[in-house]
Amino acid sequence: MPEEKNLENVKPDETLDVMGETCPIPEAMAHKKLNKMKAGQVLEVYTDHAAAVENSFPSMLNKLNYPYCVTKTGPGEFTIKIKKTS
Amino acid sequence: MNPYFLEYAIVGIAGLIFGAALERGRMCFVLATNNIIMAKDTKILEGILWAFGISVLAFGIIESLGIVPIQAAVAGVFPSGWYDLVGALLFGFGIGLCGACMSGLIFRAGSGFTQNWMQLFGILVGTIFFAFLIFPLTNFLYWILHTVPWLALKGGLYDYMPHEWFGNAIWGPFVVALIFGGFFWALGLYLTKKRFAKISKERGEQYKEPIISWNMLKFKDAFSPRLGGLLFAVVAVIVFLTSYFTVHKAAYMGVTTPYGSFDAYILAPFINLFTTVGHYKASFLPKISSNWFQIVPVAIPMTLLVIATFAGATTTAILGGEFKWRVPKRKIMFLQNFIGGILTGVGARIALGCNIGTLWSGFLMFSWAGLLFLPTLVLGMYLALKFQQAIW
Amino acid sequence: MAAPKRKNHNWCGITLVALYGLFSIYASFFLAYLNNGKIIGKLSNEAIVGIKEAFIMWGVIFIIGAILLMIREYVLKSGRKEAKDTESGVSPHY
Numbered sequence: 333m334p335e336e337k338n339l340e341n342v343k344p345d346e347t348l349d350v351m352g353e354t355c356p357i358p359e360a361m362a363h364k365k366l367n368k369m370k371a372g373q374v375l376e377v378y379t380d381h382a383a384a385v386e387n388s389f390p391s392m393l394n395k396l397n398y399p400y401c402v403t404k405t406g407p408g409e410f411t412i413k414i415k416k417t418s
Numbered sequence: 419m420n421p422y423f424l425e426y427a428i429v430g431i432a433g434l435i436f437g438a439a440l441e442r443g444r445m446c447f448v449l450a451t452n453n454i455i456m457a458k459d460t461k462i463l464e465g466i467l468w469a470f471g472i473s474v475l476a477f478g479i480i481e482s483l484g485i486v487p488i489q490a491a492v493a494g495v496f497p498s499g500w501y502d503l504v505g506a507l508l509f510g511f512g513i514g515l516c517g518a519c520m521s522g523l524i525f526r527a528g529s530g531f532t533q534n535w536m537q538l539f540g541i542l543v544g545t546i547f548f549a550f551l552i553f554p555l556t557n558f559l560y561w562i563l564h565t566v567p568w569l570a571l572k573g574g575l576y577d578y579m580p581h582e583w584f585g586n587a588i589w590g591p592f593v594v595a596l597i598f599g600g601f602f603w604a605l606g607l608y609l610t611k612k613r614f615a616k617i618s619k620e621r622g623e624q625y626k627e628p629i630i631s632w633n634m635l636k637f638k639d640a641f642s643p644r645l646g647g648l649l650f651a652v653v654a655v656i657v658f659l660t661s662y663f664t665v666h667k668a669a670y671m672g673v674t675t676p677y678g679s680f681d682a683y684i685l686a687p688f689i690n691l692f693t694t695v696g697h698y699k700a701s702f703l704p705k706i707s708s709n710w711f712q713i714v715p716v717a718i719p720m721t722l723l724v725i726a727t728f729a730g731a732t733t734t735a736i737l738g739g740e741f742k743w744r745v746p747k748r749k750i751m752f753l754q755n756f757i758g759g760i761l762t763g764v765g766a767r768i769a770l771g772c773n774i775g776t777l778w779s780g781f782l783m784f785s786w787a788g789l790l791f792l793p794t795l796v797l798g799m800y801l802a803l804k805f806q807q808a809i810w
Numbered sequence: 811m812a813a814p815k816r817k818n819h820n821w822c823g824i825t826l827v828a829l830y831g832l833f834s835i836y837a838s839f840f841l842a843y844l845n846n847g848k849i850i851g852k853l854s855n856e857a858i859v860g861i862k863e864a865f866i867m868w869g870v871i872f873i874i875g876a877i878l879l880m881i882r883e884y885v886l887k888s889g890r891k892e893a894k895d896t897e898s899g900v901s902p903h904y
Contacts, residue, residue: 407819
């Protein structure tokens with residue numbers, strides 16, 4: 333599933349703050365949180381782990397087939413919005 | 419000019435390149451392994467395979483052409499044996515807990531991850547623990563030098579595959595390099611092709627990632643891991659050739675022993691490192707040395723390389739606008755990283771090196787060390803990942 | 811909702827680069843002393859002198875590098891202010 337830019341303005345149902353954490357914590361925690369959520373909800377993740385945003389998150393979300401959207405909120409800081417589709 | 423000065427001056431430049439390659443290419447073994455296990459993504463692994471493949475091929479050519487004679491190349495080959503397996507398991511679990519390998523640690527810490535500074539502190543403490551307790555009490559050096567032959571190989575020519583397989587043939591190193599390096603590089607190229615084909619199919623258009631682009635050179639984009647791998651190989655070749663042509667002592671890449679040197683520099687003003695602290699007399703085995711600091715080199719080119727790598731990683735992080743002082747919300751992570759760091763340090767010392775010094779350089783030396791290190795390293799990282807998925 | 815606005819941390823990084831330089835100069839003082847107690851791997855005097863000089867040289871280079879980064883930061887900072895004053899655009903990082 334490629335990135336979806338129209339997620340950018342969607343209000344998230346859940347947020348996850350993993351600032352300062354290194355891999356595999358951000359992906360693992362996001363995965364756990366997504367498992368607990370209902371289909372159709374949107375999760376917002378705050379992270380400052382560039383390598384996770386470039387590699388781990390896209391590959392994990394591709395595998396799960398969830399649309400997502402990455403916004404760079406500052407140098408080395410990112411917000412990822414993920415929609416749980418199923 | 420003093421040849422040692424020249425060697426260290428050039429090695430410093432290599433270190434800066436190494437730091438840039440690490441930080442920009444996100445070259446981390448833990449990241450690569452986690453991505454494969456969690457999402458079957460091979461992007462970072464491709465970079466590591468490029469690094470291994472190209473450098474091994476280059477070393478084979480250099481040694482076969484006699485640019486660096488085999489006698490000089492084998493002088494730096496470590497003995498390898500059971501301790502590689504044991505150390506790699508501890509090391510793998512430690513780096514898995516911290517989320518950064520011995521080289522990944524440098525770029526993480528360099529770009530401001532406080533957790534990885536904690537890991538570094540753990541490694542320094544773990545090395546002291548090893549040096550004053552484990553090393554003398556178990557008489558570690560004795561076991562390495564005198565274990566029964568099928569458990570350990572002697573260093574030098576005994577652990578040099580081209581010599582074992584082809585005797586003194588000049589083409590020996592090249593053939594061995596072709597086998598290992600060719601395998602790594604071919605696997606890397608294959609994985610890239612497979613990944614591109616998969617993404618192309620999903621998106622319905624031809625998908626390709628450039629190896630190098632203008633934005634990468636301007637530090638706007640992260641390097642492709644394959645470019646990182648290529649730079650790794652360049653650094654290893656620079657260090658190898660420089661050290662041979664300046665001081666006639668070939669040096670292989672390594673980052674573990676430099677941490678030991680850092681310990682020595684930090685402790686030097688406070689305690690006498692060569693006294694009988696933790697003396698061998700506690701051991702029932704013959705005397706070799708009383709603590710590890712007596713046998714660690716006071717400075718190897720890699721010591722400066724590691725400092726320069728830190729500087730290179732921090733500089734590119736600042737230039738790329740990615741430097742940030744990152745403090746985790748959950749303070750327990752510091753404890754996890756400290757414990758992980760101790761395991762990393764002790765494991766790396768037991769295996770005589772880390773993922774760079776034993777795994778990568780093991781292949782560059784054409785010794786068995788790399789092959790012995792790999793399986794338990796992956797097992798350790800896998801266990802650590804499962805452990806973390808279970809508790810967090 | 812957006813992540814809180816962050817402070818500029820580059821000064822931390824620049825301090826780190828300077829500290830690497832100071833550490834390598836600091837380390838150079840102990841090379842000769844630490845070489846005395848070696849059982850294995852003793853270096854010649856020539857080696858100690860050469861290594862010491864190289865450590866000091868690189869230490870100085872890192873400190874100069876930190877100063878250059880500091881100047882770059884200052885230039886960028888003043889550039890950012892101007893951009894804000896004229897409302898001509900956002901800072902290049904964002």
